[in-house]
Amino acid sequence: MSASGINFTGQSVTTCDNTCNLNISQWSRDIDPFSIHSLCSTEILTTSQSVSYSSDDCNPQNPSKRQKTDMTYSWREPNAFARSRSCTFSDWIQPETFKCRVIEAGFFSCNLKDRVICIHCNLICEQWNTEHDPCEVHKILSSNCLFVKSMLKYTPLSIYANPEQRLASFSNWSNKISLSIDKLVHAGFIFDGSQIKCFYCHGLFKHCDSINHPLVEHIRWFPYCNYARQLCGEELYYKIQRSINTMPINNQLENSFDENTISQHVAAYVDLPSSKYLINQNQFEPSLIQRCLQNQFRLKNNGFTENTDLYIACLILQKHEKFGEIKKNIKIPTVEMQKIYRSRQLLTNNVYQLLPYTDILISFENDLQEYKNQRQKLSEEFIEEKSVSIEREKSLHKWSLINPSRYDITKGGWIIYNNYSKCPHCHIQYNNWKSDDNPLDIHKYLSPLCLFVLSTNPFNYERIPVKKMDEEFTDEFIINAASQPYTGLVRARHESGHTISDRLNSFEQFPNHGSNDTNALATSGIYYDNRTKTIKCFYCESNMRIINGDSSFTQCFQHLHRVSNCHYIKQINDVNSHSLKQQPSNKCSWCIVNEKRLMALPCRHFCLCEQCAHIKQLCPICQIEVTAYAIVYSS
Structure with missing residues (x-):
């Protein structure tokens, strides 16, 4: 245990000694500390994530042992890894400030021009353009990478x-x-x-x-x-x-060793304990370690400073030889990001006159003012595309905060992603929303020239018509709706059982009729079909057969129906079918502030206030596109 670099801290918990901040508990005798330390040190794990570790991974000679041990450990990137990553970029060809950003994004240099790799998700990128943020590239192209999730959180001030x-x-x-x-x-x-x-x-x-x-x-x-x-x-x-006064580029080092000297250095390094340990542990082939050492002396003109550097270099080379030889595995950030930022694609290909840097400075203020004037004129005609509005609504469907509300986020122009919010027009990002944040004001602060912000009415596409109840429904429908235990209409799925009275009457032929709470069943949308001997929901068609006249099955079915995704039962309880979050029955399902006034059509969900209806395209309950609203006058 001690030789593997792990110390005992008390209460059966062990920790790595000042290198990878690894905390491990629940050891068993058949687990090799070297193997588990090596395994965990090369994986980025989120805080307090529990994993199942198999003892046969450490003992391949004893496959009969299949005992699983649940080990709980927390992780943040070891300092040694961060230092080794920086060392791989010592001869990188891109500008210094951009190089620092690539390092921050979690990439390691592959020692092949500007090609880089993430050793945690195997993402390989090359042919970088300094206009693309490496952190954003990593998040977009490999959103499930554990480094991205645990170490690369968007943290603007x-x-x-x-x-x-x-x-x-x-x-x-x-x-x-x-x-x-x-x-x-x-x-x-x-x-x-x-x-x-x-x-x-x-x-x-x-x-x-x-x-x-x-x-x-x-x-x-x-x-x-x-x-x-x-x-x-x-x-x-x-x-x-593209100004003439370009940023300085790192020059690659000239090789100061001949091949004979390199061979001597490699032979000496192979005999070191760190190299022998990697070979003895069968982590890397001896030939791969030798190639790694040769590349180091040819490209960097020196050996590895720390043992971790050799391990990382071997891991990079191993992964690069496995994934980097396949062309489709190599991503070019410029190509990939242009798929997202389509509005920038045309301008990227334009050829501008190369002006001296001093000339740009002289005219910059005038050029900037001209750009502001252009944006003001464009904003007068700006209307957000309907597809973008729908994308925003879908992203907000699971939004759980009351302040800022979904209405506030929508009016602010933000689309919600996993760990951040972004404007689809100016691509500015924000996160960590607070209860007193005004999304529109923050958008104005961060991007004052965004067309969405400058427009007086960015949602001014064709308004969804609002109708009166008698314009859309017959008197019979309205009377039937009034008999339901909520305000609004539900589309009948069955001919039978549309009204509560029909459902109550159906239970007259039910076994042990007098012993059941038929009123509660009918209110829940359930009726009895005597022909098939089943109880059914009139809306979602859920059903259960009554065996041997045993009416106790109704209690089981009623319970299952209450927790199902039936829109009828959800609307009775006024519960959002996705978030299952209880809401006041009279509150708008979108902003949770104003009272409901409108029913969405054709789904017939009574769910929105008039304010939210002006910016909505989808029903917040079932996500069906709304074609019209009907005004419901609640008593």
């Missing part, structure tokens, strides 16, 4: 979305250079007490005296920042990116 808060952060800044604080604030920068950085992308300016224009420098050095990008527009963005 949301308190500084409001420019007034950013301005306040500079109150203690001793401005020794002639730099406008207002321009710094507009460009998204804050002062954290010691340095200036972007609240959105966390891009850091270490030398403030080199800043000519904060927004231009922001775009130039941190091109992946969507906040800075949307402030100036695509044309200005690409002019800055």
Whole structure:
């Protein structure tokens, strides 16, 4: 146990010694500490995740032992892994600031031009364009990667979305250079007490005296920042990116070793305990370890500083040889991201005149004002596509917060994804919603030139008609609806049992009729079919056969029906069929604030207030597209 780097901390719990923060409990004698430590150290696991570990993984010679041991452990990336990842980029060809972002995104360099790999999800990317955020690429192309879920959470400094808060952060800044604080604030920068950085992308300016224009420098050095990008527009963005005064690129090292010297170094390293351990544990083939060492000396001109570096390098090479040889496994971020950001695709291919950086600075303020004027004109005609609105509604279906409500999020223009919210028009992101957040105001702070924000009515597509009850239904339907135990109409699935009286009458032929609460059954939508000897729901067609006249089956069926997905029983209880969250019967199912007034058609769910109906396309209960609303006047 000690040799494997694991210490005893008391109460049958062990922990790794200062390297991978691994906590393990419930050991058994047939588990090899070396194997479990190696296994867990190479996997990114979410906090307190329980896994089932099989002892036969450690003892392949004894397949008869199939005892499973549940081991609970928590994980955050070992410092040794983070350091080794950084070391793999020592000769990377991309700019320094972009390289740091790739490292932060969890990628390891493959030592083949700018190709990188995530050792946890095997995502391989190459041919990078600095305009694409590596963190966003990783999240989008491999959303289920455990590194993405546990280590790569979107964490903007949301308190500084409001420019007034950013301005306040500079109150203690001793401005020794002639730099406008207002321009710094507009460009998204804050002062954290010691340095200036972007609240959105966390891009850091270490030398403030080199800043000519904060927004231009922001775009130039941190091109992946969507906040800075949307402030100036695509044309200005690409002019800055293609300016003559380009960012410095790391030059690859010249090889200072001949092949004979490399062979001698490799032979010496193979004899080291760390190499022998990897070979003895059968984790890697000896030939793979030798190739790894050869690549290290050819490309980096030195050996591995730590034992972890050799292990990581072997793991990268092993995975690269397995997955990197298949062309479809290699993703090109520019191609993949253009599928998402289609609005940027055409501008990407435009060829702009290459201007000197100084010329861009001279005309930048005028160009920026012209861009603002263009956005104002475009916003006058802006109407959000119906498909985008429907996508937003679907993303909000499981939204559980009351403040901000689904109505507030919709009016703010956000679409909800797994761990963050995003505007589909300007691609700005936000998360960690608080009860006092106003989604529309935050959108205006983060993206003041977004067409959705600037438009006076972005939802001004063809309004869904609102009708009176007698325009849509006959008197008979309205009378039948009044007999149901809720306000609204439900479409009958069976001819029989549409009204409560019909369902009550059906139980006159039921076995032991007098001993059953037939009124409760009828109210629940259940009736008795004497011909087939079954009890049924008139709406969802659920049924149960009564065996040998035993009426006790009704209690079982009634219970199952209450927890089913039948829209009728859900509407009686006014429970959302997806979230199963109880709501007040008179409250709108979407905003949970205003009173219900409208019934959605054709599904006939009484569910919405008039305010929410103006921005809704789908019924919030069944997700069917609404063709019309009927006004229901509740007593």
